[in-house]
Amino acid sequence: MSQPDQAAYLGSISVENLACFGPRQTLDLTLDDGRPAPWTLILGDNGTGKTTLLQAIAGMTPVVMPPLVKDVKARAWILGWPPLRSMLRPHTGSGLAISADFLLGAHPDCEPTELERVAVRAGLEPMGGFAGVGWEMVTRLADAGCFGYGATRNAGRSQLIDGDPEGFDAATLFDDEATLISPDEWLAQMDYAAAKQDDRNGIDYAARRDQVKTLLVRLLPDVSDVEIRVKDGPSAEVVFETPYGRVPFQRMGLGYRTMTTWVVDLAARMFRRWPDAADPLAQPAVVLVDEIDLHLHPSWQRRLMDWLSELFPNAQFIATAHSPLIVQAARDARIAVLRRERDHVLIDQSFASVTGWRVDQLLTSELFGLPTARAAVYDSTIAERTDLLSKSALSGEDRRRLAELDQELTALPAGESAADIEAMDIIRRAAEALKREGGD
Numbered sequence: 001m002s003q004p005d006q007a008a009y010l011g012s013i014s015v016e017n018l019a020c021f022g023p024r025q026t027l028d029l030t031l032d033d034g035r036p037a038p039w040t041l042i043l044g045d046n047g048t049g050k051t052t053l054l055q056a057i058a059g060m061t062p063v064v065m066p067p068l069v070k071d072v073k074a075r076a077w078i079l080g081w082p083p084l085r086s087m088l089r090p091h092t093g094s095g096l097a098i099s100a101d102f103l104l105g106a107h108p109d110c111e112p113t114e115l116e117r118v119a120v121r122a123g124l125e126p127m128g129g130f131a132g133v134g135w136e137m138v139t140r141l142a143d144a145g146c147f148g149y150g151a152t153r154n155a156g157r158s159q160l161i162d163g164d165p166e167g168f169d170a171a172t173l174f175d176d177e178a179t180l181i182s183p184d185e186w187l188a189q190m191d192y193a194a195a196k197q198d199d200r201n202g203i204d205y206a207a208r209r210d211q212v213k214t215l216l217v218r219l220l221p222d223v224s225d226v227e228i229r230v231k232d233g234p235s236a237e238v239v240f241e242t243p244y245g246r247v248p249f250q251r252m253g254l255g256y257r258t259m260t261t262w263v264v265d266l267a268a269r270m271f272r273r274w275p276d277a278a279d280p281l282a283q284p285a286v287v288l289v290d291e292i293d294l295h296l297h298p299s300w301q302r303r304l305m306d307w308l309s310e311l312f313p314n315a316q317f318i319a320t321a322h323s324p325l326i327v328q329a330a331r332d333a334r335i336a337v338l339r340r341e342r343d344h345v346l347i348d349q350s351f352a353s354v355t356g357w358r359v360d361q362l363l364t365s366e367l368f369g370l371p372t373a374r375a376a377v378y379d380s381t382i383a384e385r386t387d388l389l390s391k392s393a394l395s396g397e398d399r400r401r402l403a404e405l406d407q408e409l410t411a412l413p414a415g416e417s418a419a420d421i422e423a424m425d426i427i428r429r430a431a432e433a434l435k436r437e438g439g440d
Contacts, residue, residue: 016097037333039318041330042319044320146288216240223256304329
């Protein structure tokens with residue numbers, strides 16, 4: 001079992017000939033001073049390998065298996081490695097390669113000189129294995145927590161044994177049919193064990209229940225309380241207190257349900273991994289989340305990263321996203337954009353800070369690459385105007401057409417808020433009225 005405060009963060013992950021990645025590409029997961037970045041956001045068009053990178057990270061997490069034969073030493077293997085092997089680029093002559101740079105230290109805020117760097121690479125055995133490190137280091141890496149969540153974050157009903165989650169900690173990243181624990185079932189079991197004062201394992205079930213209830217109230221907008229209504233035995237119904245009254249978990253909106261499901265699953269797994277820690281949720285962990293903005297309103301997206309960092313203060317989050325609002329909120333974060341180049345994908349991390357940028361600036365930057373923040377229906381108008389302005393000399397017809405385009409674009413709303421747009425419209429109409437009066 002892991003010891004509290006035993007950290008193993010990721011410094012980098014490198015892939016070669018994996019799925020859409022051809023030549024060796026490296027994702028840097030550290031800040032400028034060498035410490036692990038608390039957040040890394042992976043952006044890119046659909047199909048550019050964002051999920052693949054998360055799978056590669058999860059695949060590099062060792063799992064110590066029990067001996068299969070008596071007196072045979074237990075070995076570490078990589079659960080994600082077999083499916084990753086199946087993603088080898090078929091038309092390449094060279095082999096698949098995945099390697100990772102781990103940063104070992106007491107906590108993420110320690111000085112860079114205190115961090116121990118360990119480079120490992122995936123072995124090529126049929127079941128997968130580690131190369132480049134000794135057995136002691138492999139077991140140390142296996143003790144560290146790496147938890148992964150795919151875009152399909154469905155709750156199951158049979159993954160609890162005495163309140164503990166079972167199975168691979170990143171299963172949903174590899175299998176759309178895999179399920180997470182049921183939040184209401186987990187909370188019900190905690191409540192039932194607390195009522196029975198069942199502490200034979202030395203576990204304070206009431207404290208776990210109350211900590212997760214507090215976590216959900218902090219994380220979920222407009223939820224002021226979480227109530228557990230007891231039915232028969234360990235069965236219960238979890239109800240959220242909202243401005244509309246008390247709403248059962250299963251009747252909450254999809255954004256609430258998916259967020260609750262993966263966050264409760266993460267909390268339950270951290271409780272299991274660090275049962276003796278004073279605060280298991282404050283222990284070091286690597287948390288992988290695919291499409292972290294999934295089903296979330298923009299107001300929620302803007303605050304999500306701060307809330308998660310507050311609730312899991314020593315976690316290293318590595319997430320994929322499609323929303324500029326997530327990027328806008330990314331303070332002290334690494335940002336990577338995956339770009340297609342002919343038949344393979346490149347990892348681009350050459351961006352300067354975007355702190356303070358507006359959403360429209362982010363959308364039209366290299367991070368998202370939109371030609372304009374306007375609706376697509378205006379793309380041809382803007383493109384035509386740009387072509388005219390690029391001419392060295394304009395004909396009379398060109399000038400007439402440019403005036404028409406300018407008039408069409410000028411009529412579009414301007415400003416950052418409804419009040420700004422209304423004010424600009426008033427100014428524009430006033431200016432037109434003054435022009436007419438001056439002409440008279």
